[in-house]
Amino acid sequence: MNVTIPSRPAPRRPAGEDKSGWLAVLEQGANVLQQTGPMSGFDVYVVGLHCAKDHPDMQMEAHHYCRVVNDDLLQCVLFDGNTAHANLIGIEYIVSERMFDTLPEAEREYWHPHNYEILSGQLAAPGLPAVAEKALMKQLMNSYGKTWHTWHTGRHDNRPGDALPMGEAMLMWSFNRDGEADEALHLNRDEAMRLDTMAKRDHRHDLVELAHPQHGVDDMRDQFTGTTPVEGVVNA
Template identity: 70%
Template sequence: MKERRSPLRPDGEGKGAWLAALEQGANLLQSTEPMKGFDVYVVGFHCVKDGPDEQMEAHHYCKVVNDDLLQCVLFDGNTRDANLIGIEYIVSERLFEGLDEDEQAYWHPHNFEILSGQLVAPGLPDVAEKAFMKQLVNSYGKTWHTWHTGRHDGRPGHGLPVGEPKLMWSFNREGECDEALKDDRARAMGVDVERKRAERQEFVPLARPQRGVDAMKEQFAGTTPIPGVVDRPPGRG
């Protein structure tokens, strides 16, 4: 698996001797049990809901709680220096349908991310990645970014996590995600989106209309829908 370093070094000075001693003691004596199990790794793209120009690559480290729920910690890279930028909860269609309409508006649909080939699981064998993506068809994510550290294509971010957390959204048509952002990841990580898209076309018959597909439709120009990604108006099951 190829390394993807953070696009930004946070504000602040280097680690002092006190921190080295703390880390050594923590490694020997403290437990990190809550962090165990966050070992499913996927990479995708997010934009701020109602902020189409604020786009970012997000590295998800997820824990499978059960067949209907995943909990993910988000970073801006996959190396030791990666910055923590947010969280995402992923629920099945079944759990999503149990939420009231106001709550559903916080959750973005996943079918485009899967069927377009944009969502990938680096390092996972093709067979395992495909099986995992099939499991995610018709699922939804609730994502908050607490830090915009910048885009890997060179657009600057903030040296600290300033401002309010931002609700993020998924892309739902070709042409919504900045091509420079996609191309940069493809070069750096060797991601072949078109191949993955072709391999996942067998999932199209499984995809059902999802709420939120059209939530930002009017905020993007010159976009193209793909088979299997259809909007479902609120209040309709």
């Protein structure tokens, strides 16, 4: 069955001149390597919303292309869209709860919890049938992500960012309550990509019984106002 995923162009065009003729030769050579190179297997696609840790106003959409290394580890490259012209904006490593529990205490401060993203319906896997998407989300329950953004290209709702990667890489965090993510950002994504967050939330409600308390749920709690907790999302 062929599935059409709505296109999501990048919010920012990078600085620099257009491609010249020499690049066509390079791209032809690259095509030969695509099936065996390190990008082979990065075929799990999910889209979510990120904010910078301790910078609640810095929020953006993040398109993840992930490779499942094993049941305890995924490696993801992050883009600001899903077209051929999307900009590479960062990386994310995802580990299971079992793997997270082996980390030193100091290291755990870099890893954000995922249960809100899943149970709220905020994290989506465009193009996957609902049954397959739910199976993926079940696998991700109680997991953690370590995410660094190297380029803030801005937001799709007419809030442009930098034309080139600027400054230090920023540690990103997850939203953990309703009302933390900017509603305009959320609605803009859902409308453009034809996503129904509330329907996903309802469809995943039975996953609440799998939820464990997670580290980091309250790390940015006091930096937002007017928020509402979601069942199953509890700080450890």
